[in-house]
């Protein structure tokens with residue numbers, strides 16, 4: 197596998213020049229590209245929730261909560277004048293660009309059947325689509341890492357290519373690349389389908405991507421065996437945790453217990469938790485534990501989750517502890533360590549305790565709601 201995020205097709209001189217330019221960077225600044233959206237949740241034809249959504253919202257929420265203190269990030273996102281959540285914490289801290297088109301919105305129809313970890317638990321329809329994010333919308337400076345996290349095709353191939361040029365390591369959510377939207381049908385929006393990654397203009401960029409994350413539903417469309425030869429592939433498996441595949445190895449990473457109330461945003465929160473783990477200096481397999489932790493946190497609440505300060509304090513304390521980790525140069529260098537560390541199980545056990553605090557918070561919140 198080529199060193200992550202080194203543009204394989206760039207001439208050496210240009211690469212050197214880019215590395216020179218990155219020297220003056222704030223050490224760990226990230227670039228998040230993908231839009232905020234409106235989510236409407238329906239069950240049995242009834243609206244059961246209307247919330248802020250979009251990967252930008254879920255990702256910012258986790259990066260703000262779990263990144264090391266020296267890390268920062270910018271968000272490039274687009275919404276219309278109808279955007280209903282401008283004063284929610286994520287958009288307020290990381291404001292979107294305003295467009296003439298309406299805010300992207302999705303209707304998610306949940307079935308009452310018990311979903312397996314690998315089968316779709318909801319049918320998504322895109323009701324409105326905001327403008328794509330163009331290469332010129334990105335800031336003209338270098339970043340330590342980038343997250344390409346589109347929900348409705350807004351991360352164009354040329355935008356991803358520019359991200360790769362600007363960022364030392366790019367992490368991509370497959371949903372940004374393989375979603376297509378069938379013709380609008382009578383006001384109910386366009387059905388979301390997947391297409392094979394290999395047939396898209398994104399495929400040629402894979403070698404210059406560090407990590408590609410797909411859900412188990414999306415995995416067949418990216419072709420894990422093909423993709424792992426080009427970059428590290430992560431397949432998330434809902435309540436079963438996740439698997440990592442790199443060119444000559446793979447690992448399964450155990451999940452955390454959660455009481456699922458809304459699966460929306462689990463994948464986004466996972467990817468941001470994973471990135472935060474890398475920022476703390478963990479190997480990819482250890483960082484996947486942080487991904488699983490925040491994926492579990494996301495499903496425990498409707499919409500963008502609020503993290504209990506006690507739970508966050510516990511997670512930060514765990515990540516600050518010296519004996520775990522820090523063998524890899526991670527996002528600050530040009531290569532990644534993939535293997536689990538000898539502290540992996542210890543890290544899982546410690547996080548399990550923090551996950552327990554999360555469940556307790558959920559139970560308390562339910563009790564309070566019931567008293568209202």
Ligand SMILES: Nc1ncnc2c1ncn2[C@@H]1O[C@H](COP(=O)(O)OP(=O)(O)OP(=O)(O)O)[C@@H](O)[C@H]1O
Nearest residue numbers: 411432433434435437459460461462463488491492
């Ligand atoms: N019910 C659950 N219990 C515990 N952890 C979960 C659960 N569901 C999801 N997770 C965590 O979140 C991660 C991402 O979930 P999932 O594989 O469902 O992603 P996804 O389908 O992309 O999610 P979405 O499209 O809803 O954002 C999983 O790898 C797991 O770590």
Ligand SMILES: O[C@H]1[C@H](O)[C@@H](O)[C@H](O)[C@@H](O)[C@H]1O
Nearest residue numbers: 235249250251302347461464
């Ligand atoms: O797959 C989902 C879906 O598109 C939701 O509408 C959105 O809120 C999430 O960010 C995304 O991950």
